[in-house]
Amino acid sequence: MxxxxxxxxxxxxxxxxxxxxxxxxxxxxxxxxxxxxxxxxxxxxxxxxxxxxxxxxxxxxxxxxxxxxxxxxxxxxxxxxxxxxxxxxxxxxxxxxxxxxxxxxxxxxxxxxxxxxxxxxxxxxxxxxxxxxxxxxxxxxxxxxxxxxxxxxxxxxxxxALYANGPIIKLLREYGYEFLIAVKETKSLLFMSVKEGETTGETQFHERVFESGEKVIKTTKMNYRFANNIRLHQDKESPFINFVQVKEVTEWIGKKGKAERLERNFTFITDIAVTKNNIVQLAEGGRTxxxxxxxxxxxxxxxxxxxxxxxxxxxxxxxxxxxxxxxxxxxxxxxxxxxCYTFKKLVEKFKQKSSLWSSLTSAIEWVPLSSWDQFYYLLYYREMPPETG
Structure with a gap:
């Protein structure tokens, strides 16, 4: 108490x-x-x-x-x-x-x-x-x-993808909100329009390659595809949206000398105009x-x-x-x-939040405390702070 x-x-x-x-x-x-x-x-x-x-x-x-x-x-x-x-x-x-x-x-x-x-x-x-x-x-x-x-x-x-429909998009626009909605690749009008745009030039591309890792070097290739002002569905009431897609391929040599490969695809629709200057950022945002x-x-x-x-x-x-x-x-x-700097250091020290909560609960139950500073000092150093005065 x-x-x-x-x-x-x-x-x-x-x-x-x-x-x-x-x-x-x-x-x-x-x-x-x-x-x-x-x-x-x-x-x-x-x-x-x-x-x-x-x-x-x-x-x-x-x-x-x-x-x-x-x-x-x-x-x-x-x-x-x-x-x-x-x-x-x-x-x-x-x-x-x-x-x-x-x-x-x-x-x-x-x-x-x-x-x-x-x-x-x-x-x-x-x-x-x-x-x-x-x-x-x-x-x-x-x-x-x-x-x-x-x-x-x-x-x-x-x-x-549950929200990739006209009524929800209309509601978001009425409230003045932007969106990045995941969609599944299908044979719908949306994906057919994007494919046709590759011929007309309305669909654009961007590519990025980078390496990561120290002991095991991994090479990642990011292929982006985007288009603007495409109708979501076939009906005339369907909203126009913008399209963002990224295909990520990562390759590396495994421990046993075997070539490894990981491929991931992400597709989103958005209200934000997509350009080569923001396509990478938008794709990263959608994946978040x-x-x-x-x-x-x-x-x-x-x-x-x-x-x-x-x-x-x-x-x-x-x-x-x-x-x-x-x-x-x-x-x-x-x-x-x-x-809070002190709380950050506690999280780093305990690594697992559940361990921090357990120690926090025990300290509150068994040790008389006078301030939060004293409390955090006890948790971090496992001893009471030296008396001053």
Missing amino acids: HNLNSLFKIDRVPSDTHLKRYFRNSRIQSVSTIISKTFSYIQRSKTLEQFEFMKINGQSHYLLATDGSGYFRSEKLVCDCCMIEEHFDENNKMTLKFGHNILAGSIVHPDLKQVIPMCPEPIMRLDGSSKNDSEQTAFRRFLADFKREHPKLKIIFLLD RWKIENETFNTLKNRGYNLEYNYGHGEKNLTHNFIMSMFLAFFVDQIQEIS
């Missing part, structure tokens, strides 16, 4: 029952207000500037990657907000599974390990509806909330979407936050507010890692 007061100014600790009662009846938006206010401080303190991806018309733009993920599944526990899925076994016997999903978004940068998580949007059945919610419907709510909370922030949304999976969801599930742990299913907003609180904790930790 002493440390909670000296470090966090907490006088009383709520019981488990009281905390669950409070979370059950609290609005989900309560946590988003805290994140939004803290994010405003990040903007004022210039911390956000290191995440600037590119300037468009002289204005700083940032990458925001979004994706959906499940965090609770059960065949027995169910609430009014649970998504319901039908599963059939090899004998065609149906089993109902209940669960909760969430749509998350994080500001990312190709050169930074850290991310800035924004307030997530629950994917759930709303107001007693008998129909399941969907990721795209949740994304529409996410967009509306994000625009209201950050009306002047210039964003390039990084999205997967993986950070929402690895640096956000994977971190929350496997590196000490335990996203998929059942903290309490309960009723009303209980499970959603537990998840919102977890995102708030992750948000604070990421901001510390971005802007």
